[in-house]
Amino acid sequence: MMPGVRGKFRGGRLLLCGAAIAVALHAEAGSRSDQVAEEAAMEAVCGACHTLELVTTRIRSKQAWFGIFEQMLNLGAQGTDKQFAAVGRYILTRLTQVRVNEAPADELALLLDIPGSVAAAIVSYRERQKIVDLEDLRSVPGIDADELASWADRIVF
Numbered sequence: 001m002m003p004g005v006r007g008k009f010r011g012g013r014l015l016l017c018g019a020a021i022a023v024a025l026h027a028e029a030g031s032r033s034d035q036v037a038e039e040a041a042m043e044a045v046c047g048a049c050h051t052l053e054l055v056t057t058r059i060r061s062k063q064a065w066f067g068i069f070e071q072m073l074n075l076g077a078q079g080t081d082k083q084f085a086a087v088g089r090y091i092l093t094r095l096t097q098v099r100v101n102e103a104p105a106d107e108l109a110l111l112l113d114i115p116g117s118v119a120a121a122i123v124s125y126r127e128r129q130k131i132v133d134l135e136d137l138r139s140v141p142g143i144d145a146d147e148l149a150s151w152a153d154r155i156v157f
């Protein structure tokens with residue numbers, strides 16, 4: 001195969017995937033994730049070469065995940081745009097660090113999978129005082145205690 005063609009193909013795939021993640025990142029606040037579809041996409045796309053455990057046991061920053069995505073695409077990961085978007089969403093909503101004092105509201109909504117109104121409440125809380133621990137976060141109106149417990153290891157203060 002001509003190396004140029006292959007390079008172009010990979011570049012195109014990468015762009016598409018970047019676009020899918022960008023779409024997920026700018027998803028309308030309040031659109032909740034579809035867990036079943038996301039798990040199926042994870043299995044199909046990321047479970048093709050190694051166990052999913054390799055993917056799901058570590059929380060990483062958004063930037064670190066983007067790097068991993070790029071690496072896996074270069075190794076040959078394949079999927080439809082829809083599957084890549086679902087994989088992106090799975091990783092962003094469950095395995096990605098959330099910088100609660102810095103992330104913009106739309107990113108909080110996406111990463112925590114919460115309505116935009118609750119994300120806005122977090123922003124207005126931190127404008128008054130820095131969020132220093134989970135107890136602080138619990139006092140933000142609209143935060144659900146069970147959800148909060150499930151976020152615990154992803155929150156960066």
Ligand code: HEC
Pocket residue numbers: 045046047048049050054055068069072075076077078087
């Ligand atoms: C084409 C095969 C293939 C597919 C598909 C694949 N991976 Fe990988 N992945 C690998 C290989 C090979 C390694 C080991 C690479 C290494 O450690 O140098 C790896 C390692 C990893 C690691 C460990 C990296 C580290 O530095 O700790 C993570 C995390 C990971 N993959 C995530 C994913 C995700 C997320 C997907 C789905 C988007 C995926 N992989 C799909 C081949 C694949």
